[in-house]
Structure formats: C-alpha cells, structure tokens
Amino acid sequence: RKEVEQDPGPFNVPEGATVAFNCTYSNSASQSFFWYRQDCRKEPKLLMSVYSSGNEDGRFTAQLNRASQYISLLIRDSKLSDSATYLCVVNFRNDYKLSFGAGTTVTVRA
Amino acid sequence: SQTIHQWPATLVQPVGSPLSLECTVEGTSNPNLYWYRQAAGRGLQLLFYSVGIGQISSEVPQNLSASRPQDRQFILSSKKLLLSDSGFYLCAWSVGGTGEQYFGPGTRLTVT
Numbered sequence: 001r002k003e004v005e006q007d008p009g010p011f012n013v014p015e016g017a018t019v020a021f022n023c024t025y026s027n028s029a030s031q032s033f034f035w036y037r038q039d040c041r042k043e044p045k046l047l048m049s050v051y052s053s054g055n056e057d058g059r060f061t062a063q064l065n066r067a068s069q070y071i072s073l074l075i076r077d078s079k080l081s082d083s084a085t086y087l088c089v090v091n092f093r094n095d096y097k098l099s100f101g102a103g104t105t106v107t108v109r110a
Numbered sequence: 111s112q113t114i115h116q117w118p119a120t121l122v123q124p125v126g127s128p129l130s131l132e133c134t135v136e137g138t139s140n141p142n143l144y145w146y147r148q149a150a151g152r153g154l155q156l157l158f159y160s161v162g163i164g165q166i167s168s169e170v171p172q173n174l175s176a177s178r179p180q181d182r183q184f185i186l187s188s189k190k191l192l193l194s195d196s197g198f199y200l201c202a203w204s205v206g207g208t209g210e211q212y213f214g215p216g217t218r219l220t221v222t
Binding site for chain 2: 004031032034041042043044045046049087089091096097098100101102103
C-alpha cells in the first residue's frame with residue numbers, strides 16, 4: 001500500500017465552481033500535513049499546511065480527519081489560474097522526510 | 111529572501127555517461143538540503159538529504175550519489191547513467207524539520 005494516495009483526476013470544472021478532493025495516508029502516527037501545488041513542468045510550491053482543526057487560506061480550505069486518515073482540499077470560486085496538480089504531502093515522523101502523493105490534476109475551464 | 115538555484119535546466123545524456131547536477135541556496139544558513147526525482151506521472155521520490163556539510167543520508171540505493179561540499183551547495187552525481195535515471199530532478203531546502211520545503215526550478219534529464 002502506498003504511503004500517500006490520491007485520486008489522479010483530472011477534475012475538470014468551470015470557472016466559479018467549487019472543487020474538492022481527498023488524499024489518504026497509511027501511517028496513523030503521521031505528524032504533519034501539507035498541500036503543495038505543481039504547475040505543468042514546474043517545481044512544487046507549498047500551498048498550505050493542514051492543521052488539526054482545519055484551516056482556510058482565501059478560497060482554499062483544508063481539512064484533516066485523523067480517524068479516517070485523510071486530508072482534503074476544497075477550492076471555492078475556481079479561477080483559470082487554479083489549474084494545476086495538487087500534491088498531498090505527509091510527514092510521518094516530524095523529521096526531515098516528506099512523503100508525496102502522485103497528485104490530483106485540476107483543470108478549470110472558461 | 112531565500113532563493114535556490116539549480117542547473118542545468120535541461121540535459122540530454124547518453125547511457126553510461128557521467129552526471130553532475132548542482133544546487134545552491136542563498137539567503138539562509140545551515141539549511142537542510144534534499145534531492146528528489148519525479149518520474150513522469152509519479153510522485154516525488156526522495157533520493158538524498160543532508161542536514162550539514164559532509165553529511166548525506168541516502169534513501170534509495172541506486173547508481174546516484176550526493177555531496178555537500180559547502181553549507182549551501184548540494185551536488186548530485188552519477189558515474190554511469192542508466193535509462194531509468196531519466197526524470198525531473200528537484201533540489202529543495204528547509205530550515206529544521208518543519209516539513210515546509212522550498213524547491214528549485216529543477217533539471218529535466220533525459221537519458222538516451
């Protein structure tokens with residue numbers, strides 16, 4: 001079983017729509033969680049950390065469900081510029097090593 | 111502010127040739143440094159990480175090696191490339207073990 005699993009998508013949504021997707025992780029002792037964004041043929045960039053109580057950053061909302069071992073990302077009022085691959089990232093031991101999911105691709109169309 | 115540089119941006123090398131990719135970080139001291147590889151359609155695979163000069167931890171046994179000759183310089187090498195070494199190589203840095211890592215622009219390597 002992979003350490004971090006994501007639905008690869010793609011999720012094709014119109015501008016202004018809401019899109020949400022999940023990521024599951026295998027290690028129940030995981031310590032910290034993140035969403036990264038990766039544009040086509042570019043490097044990943046940190047989008048947001050995911051806190052136990054859930055958190056928002058503008059149009060983006062992240063949730064953590066420790067009981068079911070998944071995290072989610074919701075994008076409201078989608079923009080064309082939100083088109084990207086979103087990587088779910090988990091730190092199992094709160095050390096230097098991150099485990100990356102393969103990514104969920106979102107395409108926002110005009 | 112901190113910046114991270116990688117070069118070259120793209121590279122085409124024949125099987126059996128050597129490799130040297132360089133990464134440098136500016137604007138921070140004693141960063142943790144990482145080398146990742148991303149194969150097409152796959153997640154990032156951690157290859158090496160370093161928490162200090164001369165200290166290298168290897169995550170995946172293969173024909174690659176890494177060195178950290180200076181505090182903010184990280185080098186990825188191979189003596190003989192394989193076809194399976196093709197991929198997108200990313201260097202990253204972090205401060206401590208916060209889990210927030212910052213990536214360089216990457217090197218796209220094609221082994222022919």
